[in-house]
Amino acid sequence: MLSSPLIHxxxxxxxxxxxxxxxxxxxxxxxLSFPALLQVGVLPVHANATNTVALxxxxxxxxxxxxxxxxxxxxxxxxxxxxxxxxxxxGARLLLATRQQTFLRMVPWLLLIxxxxxxxxxxxxxxxxxxxxxxxxxxxxxxxxxxxxLGIFAISLYxxxxxxxxxxxxxxxxxxxxxDSVHEINALKTVITSTSNTIAAATFIFYGAVLWRYxxxxxxxxxxxxxxxxxxxxxxxxxxxxxxxVTMGCIVTLYFFxxxx
Numbered sequence: 588m589l590s591s592p593l594i595h596x597x598x599x600x601x602x603x604x605x606x607x608x609x610x611x612x613x614x615x616x617x618x619l620s621f622p623a624l625l626q627v628g629v630l631p632v633h634a635n636a637t638n639t640v641a642l643x644x645x646x647x648x649x650x651x652x653x654x655x656x657x658x659x660x661x662x663x664x665x666x667x668x669x670x671x672x673x674x675x676x677x678g679a680r681l682l683l684a685t686r687q688q689t690f691l692r693m694v695p696w697l698l699l700i701x702x703x704x705x706x707x708x709x710x711x712x713x714x715x716x717x718x719x720x721x722x723x724x725x726x727x728x729x730x731x732x733x734x735x736x737l738g739i740f741a742i743s744l745y746x747x748x749x750x751x752x753x754x755x756x757x758x759x760x761x762x763x764x765x766x767d768s769v770h771e772i773n774a775l776k777t778v779i780t781s782t783s784n785t786i787a788a789a790t791f792i793f794y795g796a797v798l799w800r801y802x803x804x805x806x807x808x809x810x811x812x813x814x815x816x817x818x819x820x821x822x823x824x825x826x827x828x829x830x831x832x833v834t835m836g837c838i839v840t841l842y843f844f845x846x847x848x
Contacts, residue, residue, distance in 0.1 A: 595801075607809035608813060608815070622843075627801075635690075637798045641801075642809050663732060671779045675746055694847070703752075705832060706836075747784075747790075750787075753783075
């Protein structure tokens with residue numbers, strides 16, 4: 588008979604595999620993998636830290652694939668990545684400074700925010716990308732160049748602290764700043780979130796907040812799930828994934844509200 592730790596590991600690897608696949612085609616995988624860690628008894632802060640590290644490789648490889656779309660922003664990219672770096676670092680330190688019980692009480696509200704962001708994603712994306720096309724202006728207004736890093740810093744604080752659903756906030760912020768290309772917005776969103784999550788993951792690792800007995804296996808499973816799902820999605824575009832994620836997020840959110848309140 589399988590021991591309890593092995594059952595836990597199998598469950599977490601399955602959750603990470605599916606979460607990696609969801610992230611590859613829609614985003615929102617943390618709504619599955621983070622609660623799965625809580626379910627097997629991992630303390631809330633350590634669960635969030637372990638989840639961040641486990642899902643990071645897929646984000647980094649996605650960011651590397653967008654090099655061409657980032658060329659136009661070579662002069663502004665250092666400021667944006669610095670804002671993402673500092674915001675992710677401070678957000679991660681804020682999480683580590685939060686008591687386990689305090690963060691646990693915040694979990695339902697954070698899950699609710701993430702689920703709502705994901706649910707309104709199609710509407711938000713439609714408004715953000717309305718009228719967008721491949722031809723675009725040669726640069727941003729000076730005010731946008733000044734304010735955009737501040738907005739990215741604020742969102743990156745959330746990324747380092749929790750992060751689910753932050754991609755939609757970044758996309759909206761980039762669009763409001765005057766960036767016109769859909770592909771450039773996606774490229775900047777990916778590289779910004781991967782930067783914030785990388786420094787957050789490094790912070791969690793440095794302070795010993797990652798449970799490697801789960802995190803290492805989840806990292807492999809999540810990367811494999813993302814790779815295989817992305818390959819399959821090229822041939823057969825999946826349908827209903829976003830609705831499934833929103834439904835799952837609602838169930839998990841209601842469960843934690845019921846359990847904690």
